[in-house]
Amino acid sequence: MxxxxxxxxxxxxxxxxxxxxxxxxxxxxxxxxxxxxxxxSTLLSMISRLMGMDRGSVTVDGLDITKTPSDVLARRLSILRQDNHMTARLTVRDLVSFGRYPHSKGRPTANDQRHINEAISYLALDELADRFLDELSGGQRQRAFVAMVLCQDTDYVLLDEPLNNLDMKHAMGMMKLLRRAADDLGKTVVLVLHDINFASWYADTIVAMKHGKVAAQGPVKEMIRPEVLGPIYEMDIKVHEIGGQLISVYYG
Incomplete structure (x- = not known):
């Protein structure tokens, strides 16, 4: 944890x-x-050690992130930042292979190649593997970056606004992929989301922040309530349920 x-x-x-x-x-x-x-996003960056803390501590399965060697931490925890743009002209396969660097140190083995191929297939990128990133749609590029993170083969996957700039169809597809990765591969996925509906449908646990503090946290059924979300967003929020099953969240 x-x-x-x-x-x-x-x-x-x-x-x-x-x-x-x-x-x-x-x-x-x-x-x-x-x-x-x-x-x-600042909290997520500190958890992943991309940003230093002024005070406090973070541990991943008991490992203090400030004292754990980078190569050791990179085999336990991976992160996809918001600003995941690449200036170099890379193919999908080139990008995904970067995820193996903590393991291969630039000398990929047959096992590394297996992980690369599996990540590409898992994100349904086989037909795009040799295409350059600048030739892809926004949704395809985002899938390629997630494939790179999954290829790193860490227990913990941190994603900062992975739905950024995706339309509703691609955003839903991304959340389904992450849900499958958590269920099929046993990953722990921690992600920053702006859309409460996607959090309510696909997450197990929700942490709500306001003014730099944790305003509330708990299982989805306890968190997706007007009396919880309304004060956090300072809005009139309605939750639509049918037969006790959450359908959608309305912002008023």
Whole structure:
């Protein structure tokens, strides 16, 4: 499991993440939601060690991320950032192969090639494997980046707004793939989401942030409630259910 203790990040006089203590369960999908500026992406960046903390600690299965060697941590935890643009002209296969670097150190073995091929197939990219990234649609490119992260073969997969710039069809397809990866491959997926409906349909656990703090957290059925979400977003929020099954969330 991932445990954060009093994690804090300041920018000048502004506290972006304020003493966040969390225990993120192993296996399944945890969605971090909340309004803009709530500190979601900053928290995820600190958990993945892409950004330093001003105070607090993060452990992954008991490993302190500030003391664990990079190559060891990279075999346990992978992250896909929001700004995942590549300036080099790469094929899908080239990109996905980067996910094996923590294991191969640039000298891919037959086992690494197997992981690359499996990740490409898992994301249904076989026909696009030799295409350049700049020749793909936004949804296809995003699938390629997720394939790279899965190819890293870590227990923990962190994704910062993986639905960014995707239309509804591709966003739904991406969430189905992540749900399948959590269920079939036993991955622990932690992702930042803006759309509450996608969190409600595909996540197991929801962490809601506001003003740099954790405003609420728990299983989906406990979190997707007007009395929980309304104060966090400062909006009138309605939850539509049929027979006790959540159908959709309306913003008023």
């Amino acid at each position: 991932i445990v954060t203790s009093e994690v804090t990040k300041n920018y000048g006089n502004s506290c972006v993440v304020d003493g966040v203590s969390l225990t993120l369960p192993a296996c399944g999908i945890t969605a971090i939601i909340g309004p803009n500026g709530a500190g979601k």
